[in-house]
Amino acid sequence: MNLKVDIRAELEVFPWKRATWTPDKLIAASPFRYDSTPSFYVWLHDNPVTGARAGDWGDYGAADPEYRRGGFVKLLAFLRNETEEETREYLRWKYGDGPVAADVEPLTLDLSGVLRLHERKQPLDPRILNVWDREHPYLGLRGISPEIQKEMRVGYDIKSKAITIPWFLPDGSLANVKFRRVDLKTFWYVNGGWPIRELIYGIDLIYRKRAKMAVLVEAEIDAMYVMTAGFPAVAVGGSSFSEEKAELLRKSPIEELRIATDNDEAGERLKAQVIEKMAGYCELYDVEIPVGCKDVNEVGSLEEVVSIVKEAVPCRDFAGKLLFKE
Known part of the structure; x- marks a missing residue:
């Protein structure tokens, strides 16, 4: 399922340290580290030169390979303080139905097998x-x-x-x-x-x-x-x-x-x-x-x-x- 997600609008609601917004990219201090250097970036639109998709991000200063780069769902789940499954549900609910602004770049999210809105969860062991x-x-x-x-x-x-x-x-x-x-x-x-x-x-x-x-x-x-x-x-x-x-x-x-x-x-x-x-x-x-x-x-x-x-x-x-x- 292809969802047209307004990347910039989703990111603007969060506080960013030393942020610079360009038409194509957000550059700021990393939300994942205790650091004030603007070494973190997020692509706001697809970039055909680099092959990056809208929402892809990178952190030049990250020591942990798990947080050196990633996709939009992982970033938004961190910012919203929720599981990635919940973030996918949120994006599907917000962008899956109804009209979407024509100038919003597409973001492809694989939601197959993820949305189980009526499944009763079981407690963990x-x-x-x-x-x-x-x-x-x-x-x-x-x-x-x-x-x-x-x-x-x-x-x-x-x-x-x-x-x-x-x-x-x-x-x-x-x-x-x-x-x-x-x-x-x-x-x-x-x-x-x-x-x-x-x-x-x-x-x-x-x-x-x-x-x-x-x-x-x-x-x-x-x-x-x-x-x-x-x-x-x-x-x-x-x-x-x-x-x-x-x-x-x-x-x-x-x-x-x-x-x-x-x-x-x-x-x-x-x-x-x-x-x-x-x-x-x-x-x-x-x-x-x-x-x-x-x-x-x-x-x-x-x-x-x-x-x-x-x-x-x-x-x-x-x-x-x-x-x-x-």
Whole structure:
């Protein structure tokens, strides 16, 4: 199936460091590495001279051959913080039907055998976590206690140099496992895992502990940091809040949700989505991330995390009206 995907439009919604946009190419610092050199590029259109297709990318500074070059689905899945299967579904949903702008270059995606929208997923075998049952200092350096790491069943994969972060269903069944490199920004998910758009990180603990209040954040590391500070926490795993995620929270024991999204434009959009979908289902509070901090893990001391969570203020609707009375 050939899909005409607007490569530039899909990429422009993400923050790029030291970006230069030309008619044919985006050049920027690599999203996969902690580096500010503009050594990363993405072709916005097919290039007959090089043979590159629209969406193909390369990273001159990459040490890992897996991230030296690749196609658009792999890049977009990383940027959207989801599995490649979910990205293919997203592109098929967005570009597969209806009119498409005439000046958009074609991108061929093989979707055969991938779109199983109505297939019921099965939980993963939890014994796979035993393979990675070892410690690594990475999360400790991010301020996360050994007790929380153990409770969340964090592990380490020696072969890929990545910590492993399991995602569970409300009943405690294993749904997916995220691998995050300890030396790079790169991450990926285990093969055959549950779609991330249908999951909430930490939801199993909410059910197990019958927690009435939880702090909602974007990333798993942020959630574990909040847990280290002494609060129940959940993470959406990115900057979008799907209806499936909202339904998981609506059905949970949570009666009070304190929203601590990232301190940027994407975080504000996510906060608005959470308020829109969760208003009326539980009390909603806004946690203010201090100026100069990107997210809750950058706040610094656990004492300050405790302070900003406790000082959260009731959320207001888009007209400025309080969503509930204290």
